[in-house]
Amino acid sequence: MKREIRILGIDDMPFSFGEEKVDIVGVVMRGGIYLEGVLKTTIEVDGKDATEKIIEMVERSKHKEQLKLIMIDGVALGGFNVIDGEKIYLETSLPVITITRKKPDMQKIKEALRKHFDDWEKRLKIIEKGGIKEIKLNYPVYIKHFGIDEKDAVDAIKISIIRGAIPEPIRVAHLIATGIKKGESTGRC
């Protein structure tokens, strides 16, 4: 895999109880290191539009033709607005990796979905797509991958980590998302 690969990293802004919408931030990085662009779109908290909004954000971007890969922080954004990585891949032709530092607790997720959403089975089915794999680098991370095999997914993650466990495009998206919303960036992805 080329070190100069263009990756789009995506994370959501933090949101408070009562907020209906939340912005999500995309960053285009070359080689996972050099920032080339920043994108933003808005989704509904606990809504169903995250997948579609990400596809739109990618399709309208002037960086689209250069992009080779999408990395997303987690299996859902804006609460339980679940990400259909397979659909994003099929519609944009860009491979998708979702990545988390903690292993998603599928039992807990299932219970929460069941409690809060009439369409919980549909959401759960999307979250379960592809299964979750543990990747052991310097730190373990948990990924799903669509349109890219595991070996290439691991290579892409390795290329784009400078330090710590999280690829730069996601780390930077997280810093921007928290910094813009709260006035100062915080925490870990």
Place this chain on the structure above:
Amino acid sequence: MKREIRILGIDDMPFSFGEEKVDIVGVVMRGGIYLEGVLKTTIEVDGKDATEKIIEMVERSKHKEQLKLIMIDGVALGGFNVIDGEKIYLETSLPVITITRKKPDMQKIKEALRKHFDDWEKRLKIIEKGGIKEIKLNYPVYIKHFGIDEKDAVDAIKISIIRGAIPEPIRVAHLIATGIKKGESTGRC
């Protein structure tokens, strides 16, 4: 000068006619390359609070103790909300460099200030502080510097440019500011 120097780069978001407030974005970069934090504050379009708001943003930041230098895109933010680099330096003890790609046209600035503001002389005096110096690197840039001599200012700029004419902390602040406001980052600083 240490290559690992922490620099805060500042730029404002674009704004439209009729908007009264505008957000400004600060990015903390190590060695002008590795993003460590994102800050945001809000100022009045054509107001008088930019200097004070920048001082506040710096003072409340958890990165304050690590910061060694502030770089600001231009001599005013949010229209004609002029930046008093000397005051920022005196209050924060951090050297300040303002930097532009185009030479500020002092005659035009003076006319615009005169036309729009009763306190135009006060604003002009702030803009004129320190004078403007042309620095010839690969591309020329125009700077003011407070609390740092010209040689060190040039060194800091050189250290923090990866490509083009603009130091990374300002380039990245600009990408974030335009991307978050417009949905996709645009243009040059």
